[in-house]
Structure formats: C-alpha cells, structure tokens
Amino acid sequence: MSQGDVAKSGQVVFAIEAFKRIHPVEFQRRFLSQGTRHSGRGFSQFRATHVTKGTISTAQGSSTVRIGNTTVVCGIKAEVSEPDVKAPNEGYLVTNVDLSPMCSAHFRPGAPGETAQVSSEHLHRLFGGNVVDPGSLCIEPGQAVWALSADIVFLKYDGNVLDAAVIALTAALEDLQLPKAEFDSATGVVSADKTMGQRLKLRKRLFPATFSLVDGAYLVADADDAEEQLATATVLVVLDDNGRLVNIWKRGAGDINRATISRCVEDAGTRKAALAKELE
C-alpha cells in the first residue's frame, strides 16, 4: 500500500464516522435496506453474551454480564430487616438499576432518569414474588426477615438495558448465598454465620429477549445503542425455565403485527437455550 492509499483510506474512515454522526438515520438505512446491520449481524442475531458469577466478593451474590459492548454488574446485599406488618412471614427484594454518565453520554448525573426508574420498576414486576419465594427469606416470623438489595450498575452502555439487567439479576440470585441466621428471642438479636451459607431455591429463572422496530420498518433482535435511538417500537419477551411466558411488553406504537410478535416469542425460545447454557 502506497502513502497515497493510506491517506485515502484514512479519509474514508473519517467520512464514514462523520456520516454516522451527522445522518444517523440515513447511515442505518444503508445497511438495513440491504438486509444487514451496521455491526454485520443478521436481523435475528443476538450479540455474544457472557455471564460471570461471583465477581464481587463483598456482596452476598453478584454477577457480571456482557452483551456485546453493554456491560453490567449486579451485586446483591442481604440485610436483616423487620418485615412489613401486612406480611410478617415475608422478606423482600428491592431492585435498583443505575445508569450513570460513566456508561454512556445519554445519561445525566444526579437523580435516576426515566430509563433507570422504568427499568427498576420493570425488574421489580418481573422478579418480585415470581422468582424468589418471599417466605424463604423469613428468619423469624414478625420479627426478622432478609431484605435483599440488588444493585444493577451499568459500566458500559450499548443498547438493551432490560435484557442485560434481567440476565444479571438472574445470575446474581443463583450466586446468592444467605448466611445462616438465628433469632435470639430473649435479646431480639439476629446472629448470622457467614461460613454456613445456603443458596436460595429460586422458583424459576427468567430469560429475556428484546426486539426493536428500527426506522418503522426493520425488526432487529438485541438492538445496540445506534439502532435503539431510531426505534419506533420495542418488544420484550421473557420466558421461564419451562418455556412459559412471563412477560410480553410492546411499547411504542410502531407497526408490529400479531404474527411478528409470535415470531418474536419463537426467537426468544432460541435465545433462551443459548442463555441457559451460559448461565450454567
């Protein structure tokens, strides 16, 4: 390659980056209209997903999940707490999704933005009572229960909050070891033995799959950040271990018809098989 060619290829790269920034819609259309995506993936192809459990030694349960360039860490701390008066035999799981400026320029510093709040709430709806049996978190009825505080912190964000968060929380709950707790009724003190931990028996595991309708016409699986910005509709499908449906959530009034949603559910089944292997 001569000096002239290197200079020219450098210019071409610069032109592509500028085009991507200045005309994001047109840039994506160049690929989507040809039946491919700017990352080279097929329309129904999910990014390589890696799950590692036990990455935070100070937390009772933890996991790190990478879906392409989206990286998220989930840490679960277990604290002893008094139960709610209305449910004296039940502990609770509090989920909190943290999307800070560190992971993407989309998010502003300060109070949690809409994406973080909506994701936290959606995780609470998916996991609360469904996955962890609240009764299994009871130490002494009416006196002491385990309060699990799950923090899902995004380190790098490149699309698909919910898939990453659901997988991370599922893995962290599988990794969770609760210290053996004993309630002394005389003193009202709970003593916990860390060396004798026990794993929680989960009711089910959740397997998510997100599909986005980009530019109103192209349905792609696992949209990255650039594609997500142009989505007019998004479908989240969540399955459990037995392939039963836990959630279908379509938001955005983009045109996704009934048959397409059925296809999404089928593709979610394929994704579940791949995720189940990764969670082992």
Added chain:
Amino acid sequence: MTRPDRREATQIRALHCALGQLSRVDGSAQFSLGDTSVLCGVYGPVDVKIYDEKIDRAHIEVKFRPDIGVPTTKDKWTESAVRQTFEQLILAQLHPRTLVQINIQVRQADGAVDAAAINAATMALVDAAIPLHSMVAAATCAVLESGEIVVDPNQEEADQARSIHTLAFENKTTEGPAYVDSRGDFTMDEYNRCYDLCATSAERVLAFMRSAIESKISKEAKLSTT
C-alpha cells in the same frame, strides 16, 4: 363461575366519558370503566423548555399521578408506556419546537387503570384538537387461576389472576396492537385468546369514544346556531 359483580366473562364495565370539563387546559376528558375513573388534561402545542426542544417535531410529555400518595417509580413506568404509545400516534411533525403535555390523574382505581389512562388520553387529545394518526383504545383481560379468561377485571379479580393482559389498538383493530403489556405466568394460547377478547372490547370502546365526540360536537353546533 360468577364474578364479584355478576358480569359475564366477556362483559366490560359501564363506560362513561365527559369531555371538556376543565377550563384551563386545551383539552380534557374523564374516562370511567365501572369504578375506575381517570381524568386527563392536555396542553398543546405550547412552549417547550430549550432542553427538550426538537427542531422537526413536538416534544411529548406525560405526567401520571396516582389516586393515593406521591408518584413513585410505578407511575413513572406508566408515564413512559403512555408516552411511547402516543409519541408515534401524535402527528408531531406538524408542530415543531413545541410541547404537547398529557396530564393524567387517577381519581378512582379499581383495576384496568392503565387501559383507562390510555383511553382518557386519547379522548383528551381529540378534545384538544391535537392532530392524531389514529385514535387508540385499550382493554384488559385477566387469566384466573382456574384458566378462565375474564374481560375488564376489577382490582379484586386482578389480584388473584395468574396473568393480566392490557392491549391497546388503533382504529383498525385488524392491524397490529399499538401497545401490549402481558404479565404473569401464561402460555401463547392464553395470550392469543386474550388478544382476541381485548381487540373486541377495544372496538366497543372506540365506538363509544366516537359517539361521545359526535354528541359533544352536535351539542356545540346547536349552541352556536342559537
């Protein structure tokens, strides 16, 4: 199996709607499904904060307040869902660099609140004369522990259901759904049955909406000619 209020399985509760009750907003609607009552007020197109200003379209904002207590992340979730639905349905390109603000206040909650909120928002947007691609109506179904499917569940039925399905449809219910929120423990077959029941109920709600708007306009026409 009899329902608490003795309705048929496919029967929705009494629909009630009142348009233009609020004098300070550009458009308003109160929508009721039995004991669930939601009030919606719409401002638009109005001034927008510089931060939210979009050069080619209006900025859509939704505020959702529950019947009891301060707004929590639960209400933020509903705000986000309603906003994403109407963002594609409002012809925002006709009003660039403005704001359309949809304010929803739950007056009474007895199940199917999300559906009532979407319906109230549609009617309020029409009352405010905000240009829409199509109207949208929502309906809810619940699959009970017995496997029986009931339409428009009240809070008591919803608490005991194995899964709840809220779907919204545009004018033509033969095309895809505008919004789907199915949660719980269900099969594809149950989902499909709920889909059909919600589509039928949404058609009824749309017809009701149209007649409510027609009667308001004909009343106004009579008043202007006298």
